[in-house]
Amino acid sequence: MGVSIKEVAARAGVSVGTVSNVLNRPDMVKAETVEKVHAAIDELGYVPNSAAQQLREGQSRSIGFVALDVRNPFFTDVASGAERAAAQAGLSVLLANSAESVERETWNIELFERQRVRGVLVSPLAEGLERLRDVRRRGIPVVLVDRGTEDTTFPSVAVDDVAGGELAASHLLDGGRRRLVFVGGPTSIRQVSDRYRGAAAAVAGVDDATITSIETDGLSLQEGMRVGAELCESVASGRVDAILAANDLLAIGVEQGLLGGDHPVTIPGDVALVGYDDISFAAAAVVPITSVRQPRELLGETAVALLEEVRRPGAAPRQVVFEPELVVRASSGPPA
Amino acid sequence: MGVSIKEVAARAGVSVGTVSNVLNRPDMVKAETVEKVHAAIDELGYVPNSAAQQLREGQSRSIGFVALDVRNPFFTDVASGAERAAAQAGLSVLLANSAESVERETWNIELFERQRVRGVLVSPLAEGLERLRDVRRRGIPVVLVDRGTEDTTFPSVAVDDVAGGELAASHLLDGGRRRLVFVGGPTSIRQVSDRYRGAAAAVAGVDDATITSIETDGLSLQEGMRVGAELCESVASGRVDAILAANDLLAIGVEQGLLGGDHPVTIPGDVALVGYDDISFAAAAVVPITSVRQPRELLGETAVALLEEVRRPGAAPRQVVFEPELVVRASSGPPA
DNA sequence: TTGAAAGCGCTAACAA
DNA sequence: TTGTTAGCGCTTTCAA
Numbered sequence: 001m002g003v004s005i006k007e008v009a010a011r012a013g014v015s016v017g018t019v020s021n022v023l024n025r026p027d028m029v030k031a032e033t034v035e036k037v038h039a040a041i042d043e044l045g046y047v048p049n050s051a052a053q054q055l056r057e058g059q060s061r062s063i064g065f066v067a068l069d070v071r072n073p074f075f076t077d078v079a080s081g082a083e084r085a086a087a088q089a090g091l092s093v094l095l096a097n098s099a100e101s102v103e104r105e106t107w108n109i110e111l112f113e114r115q116r117v118r119g120v121l122v123s124p125l126a127e128g129l130e131r132l133r134d135v136r137r138r139g140i141p142v143v144l145v146d147r148g149t150e151d152t153t154f155p156s157v158a159v160d161d162v163a164g165g166e167l168a169a170s171h172l173l174d175g176g177r178r179r180l181v182f183v184g185g186p187t188s189i190r191q192v193s194d195r196y197r198g199a200a201a202a203v204a205g206v207d208d209a210t211i212t213s214i215e216t217d218g219l220s221l222q223e224g225m226r227v228g229a230e231l232c233e234s235v236a237s238g239r240v241d242a243i244l245a246a247n248d249l250l251a252i253g254v255e256q257g258l259l260g261g262d263h264p265v266t267i268p269g270d271v272a273l274v275g276y277d278d279i280s281f282a283a284a285a286v287v288p289i290t291s292v293r294q295p296r297e298l299l300g301e302t303a304v305a306l307l308e309e310v311r312r313p314g315a316a317p318r319q320v321v322f323e324p325e326l327v328v329r330a331s332s333g334p335p336a
Numbered sequence: 337m338g339v340s341i342k343e344v345a346a347r348a349g350v351s352v353g354t355v356s357n358v359l360n361r362p363d364m365v366k367a368e369t370v371e372k373v374h375a376a377i378d379e380l381g382y383v384p385n386s387a388a389q390q391l392r393e394g395q396s397r398s399i400g401f402v403a404l405d406v407r408n409p410f411f412t413d414v415a416s417g418a419e420r421a422a423a424q425a426g427l428s429v430l431l432a433n434s435a436e437s438v439e440r441e442t443w444n445i446e447l448f449e450r451q452r453v454r455g456v457l458v459s460p461l462a463e464g465l466e467r468l469r470d471v472r473r474r475g476i477p478v479v480l481v482d483r484g485t486e487d488t489t490f491p492s493v494a495v496d497d498v499a500g501g502e503l504a505a506s507h508l509l510d511g512g513r514r515r516l517v518f519v520g521g522p523t524s525i526r527q528v529s530d531r532y533r534g535a536a537a538a539v540a541g542v543d544d545a546t547i548t549s550i551e552t553d554g555l556s557l558q559e560g561m562r563v564g565a566e567l568c569e570s571v572a573s574g575r576v577d578a579i580l581a582a583n584d585l586l587a588i589g590v591e592q593g594l595l596g597g598d599h600p601v602t603i604p605g606d607v608a609l610v611g612y613d614d615i616s617f618a619a620a621a622v623v624p625i626t627s628v629r630q631p632r633e634l635l636g637e638t639a640v641a642l643l644e645e646v647r648r649p650g651a652a653p654r655q656v657v658f659e660p661e662l663v664v665r666a667s668s669g670p671p672a
Numbered sequence: 673t674t675g676a677a678a679g680c681g682c683t684a685a686c687a688a
Numbered sequence: 689t690t691g692t693t694a695g696c697g698c699t700t701t702c703a704a
Contacts, residue, residue: 002452002475004697015675020699030673045474050450051396052697054387055680058337076407092447096429111428111462114386138381139338178460221620256622284557286592286622340681351691356683366689388681479698 003046006240012040023048028276062092062321063307064112064120064303065145065300071084074296075123078145081300082121089308091118102127107144113140119307121145121300143307145299148190152237155297155306155317161191164292164324165198167276168244169211171290172325173202176335177242178209181234183227183254184246185215192219192246194277199244216250224250228257236263239334242272249281251289252276255331269336278327288329295322306309330334339382345413348517359384359454390452398430399643401481401636402441402449402458408562408585409615414481416638418457425644427454429655434461442467449476455643457481457636462484462524466497477646479639480554484526491642491653493635497527500628500660501534504580505547506519506664507626509538512671513578514545517570519563519590520582521551528582531612535580552586560586564593571600571607577671578608584618586609587625595622614663626668629661 009016014033017176021028022165024036029037040046050231052059063086067075083093094117096108105128112120119141124132136142136154172180182199184192196213203211209331216223224245235258245251255273258265267273267287275282278293302320310317345352350369355365358373365373386652390396400424403411419429420572427671430453432444441464448456455477463542472478480492482615508516518535520528531548539547550567552559560581570576571594581587591609602622603609611618614629638656645651 002695006697016698017676018674019702021674024699027486028673033673045470047449047474049391049452049697051387051390051448051452052680053699055391055682055699056700058680059389070406071409071412073407110383111386112337113383114387134381138383144653151701221616238589253620256620259622268411280557281617284589284592286595296590337680352682353684353692354690357690360683362689369689388696389683391698392681392682392684394696610681645676 002049003044003048004049008037008040008044008046009019009316011044012037041058046228060115060117061090061305062094062115063118064094064096064109064115064117064122066096066098066112066120066122066124068123068125068200070095073295074277076245077296078303078317080121080298081297082304083192083300084297085301085304091304091305098125102126106131109135113138116138116140118141121303121307123147123201126190141211141307141310143310144305145303146191147196149319152319153317155310155319157302157306157320157322159294159299159322159324161194162201164276164294165195166199166202167198167324167326168276168290169199170204170291171332172242172244172272172274173206173209175242175272175332177239178206179238179242180209180211180242181231181240182211182213182244182246183216183224183250184213184219185217187215187331189219195244195246200329204235208269211244216246219247219250221249221253224253224255225257225260226253228254229261230257232258232261232263233269235265242332243274245273245275248275248277248279248291252281252285253293255285255287266336267331268285268333272333273331274333283329285331287331290329290332291327293325293327295325298322338385339380340385341382344373344376344380347380347418349374353521363532374493392621394452396451396453397426398428398444398451398453399640400430400432400451400453400456402432402434402448402456402460404434404447404459404461405436406407406431410583410613410630413632414459414636414639417633418640419666420633421640425640427640432552436461438464438510445450445471449474450474455479455647457639458482462526477643479643479646481639482527485655485657488655489653491646491655493642493658495630495635495658495660497530497533497660500612501531501536501580502629502659503518503534503662503670504531504612504626505535505538506511507664507668508578508580508608508610509542509545511578511608511668515574515576516545516578516580517567517576518547518580518582519552519560519586520549520555520591521553523551525555529582530669531582547580552582553624555583557585557589560589560591561593561596562589563596565588566593567607568594568597569600570601571601576607577654578668581609582612582614583590584611584615584625584627587627588617588621589626591621591623602672603667604669608671609667621667623667624665626665627663630664631658631661634658
């Protein structure tokens with residue numbers, strides 16, 4: 001079980017209350033006693049038991065973060081922003097992975113609830129919202145991350161994905177592109193459909209421009225490669241002159257599919273390409289990829305701030321929406 | 337604080353002991369009572385307090401995993417193997433990130449110690465070994481992950497990096513390559529120096545073959561691109577016909593540096609390339625990259641097994657070393 | 673400036 | 689089959 005405060009007290013010849021005071025309010029204790037106690041702590045190798053502390057305090061100093069997919073750099077960046085903000089408030093962040101599964105999401109949230117965390121930040125799956133209301137009903141504050149503002153009873157932080165899609169498409173249209181393809185899916189992921197909607201709106205504003213959509217099974221590199229290879233022909237024949245991917249993993253895959261085929265096409269000569277998220281691999285691709293950047297770390301920081309805000313009694317939940325930003329690189333340059 | 341077992345007991349009209357029994361040994365309780373208690377639990381939305389459970393039990397059901405860098409897919413894969421093995425034993429894994437900093441490593445281990453975890457799995461930095469002995473002295477079992485077998489007083493699990501380096505170099509030599517360059521660093525990372533040693537040994541066995549080393553500042557994509565661009569000239573002039581990267585991030589960067597320059601070279605025509613780790617981006621590169629694969633998930637599973645093993649009193653710490661495996665892809669094909 | 677003691681929520685030993 | 693209770697390690701209130 002390890003050394004307890006009792007043993008430290010005995011060794012130092014004081015009471016447990018005094019040891020606790022040395023640890024938590026040392027100015028209350030005579031300097032000499034402080035020294036004695038510290039000596040005992042060192043000799044015994046005492047490490048406080050946080051379960052006992054927490055039981056006594058009634059609450060933990062941790063915030064739970066349930067991410068959709070820890071392997072996506074986007075979420076680790078959001079988490080690291082949350083970590084930084086939490087650290088400043090003397091809190092820590094526990095990271096859990098839903099791996100895009102409702103069961104795991106539910107299980108992780110329950111784990112956090114058992115730990116009586118200060119609150120949970122969660123980028124929930126479409127089906128998970130009802131369960132989150134239960135959690136909140138039981139007194140644990142919840143902040144939605146990257147999940148739009150559908151439900152204004154929750155505080156939330158997100159980036160305007162419709163605007164992001166519009167930004168990307170407008171950029172392509174400004175560059176003279178007219179035959180756009182949107183690659184992404186499943187459309188049940190809100191981010192995907194919002195980005196498409198934005199792009200479609202921009203296209204609708206230009207007379208001779210069109211946009212079609214290719215739905216993928218997921219947002220992975222492999223799916224991107226598959227679609228990229230398929231698109232070679234349409235690009236070569238001039239039926240497609242621009243591709244808009246729902247995220248960068250897809251975009252990188254598409255690029256490789258386009259460049260690696262038997263009849264390779266050129267980027268941006270034959271076709272322009274824009275991704276989404278601006279992960280580090282986008283800039284490092286063979287043809288560096290233009291991408292829509294989201295303030296990932298800021299998202300995490302803000303989520304923590306909103307959590308602290310909503311914990312104050314009587315505070316109304318606030319929805320924060322950030323604007324995305326276009327980072328232009330070679331993949332969307334002028335046509336050949 | 338949430339609903340406690342006491343309130344459930346009151347609601348169900350039974351004692352707290354009975355509620356506890358319903359939760360932990362339901363066969364001990366009359367079916368009718370079980371039902372009543374469950375009804376009360378549902379109505380009240382009771383969720384057990386794990387701090388109290390843990391305080392009572394004296395130990396948590398969690399294992400701490402301190403990873404060198406969570407952003408490296410290698411470590412998340414090891415972690416996910418550990419998770420799986422832990423889940424089978426009814427345990428869970430807490431993931432912490434050292435981010436290659438000794439302070440964060442120390443801090444995370446202390447956090448785990450306060451939580452009285454069952455044990456810690458750690459891929460420690462060079463400087464951290466002494467502190468781990470302290471942890472063990474205080475009764476918390478420690479397993480070294482991916483850290484060779486220098487200290488046989490710890491159980492450990494690793495992959496033979498010398499053999500891996502040899503494997504990679506031999507493959508290049510078998511393909512007729514003679515002027516090898518090893519790219520990696522800093523050499524203070526044991527994995528890097530081991531892999532180089534293995535490669536050098538293989539080269540020493542072939543009369544007219546040579547190997548030189550280019551030390552990088554880190555194992556990142558960016559460093560790889562820098563070195564790749566630098567190497568273009570040596571490759572073009574025939575001074576280099578094969579490159580061996582210390583990991584795949586570097587290898588991918590090197591490939592992009594080589595292909596993206598003003599005087600691009602061909603892979604594998606002008607130069608062969610081999611990476612290390614076999615992360616998913618390696619297979620998805622423009623020229624798919626030959627790589628040395630490590631059994632990542634198995635590493636994690638084994639670490640958990642070793643932990644359970646060493647917890648048995650009197651058990652000797654065991655060192656497990658796995659053999660790496662070469663995955664051949666286009667980047668190391670025959671010369672032009 | 674210190675000590676004694678209550679109590680946080682839970683489990684398990686024991687009594688009924 | 690169920691109820692009562694001690695005690696896990698800690699903080700904090702109250703008294704000395």
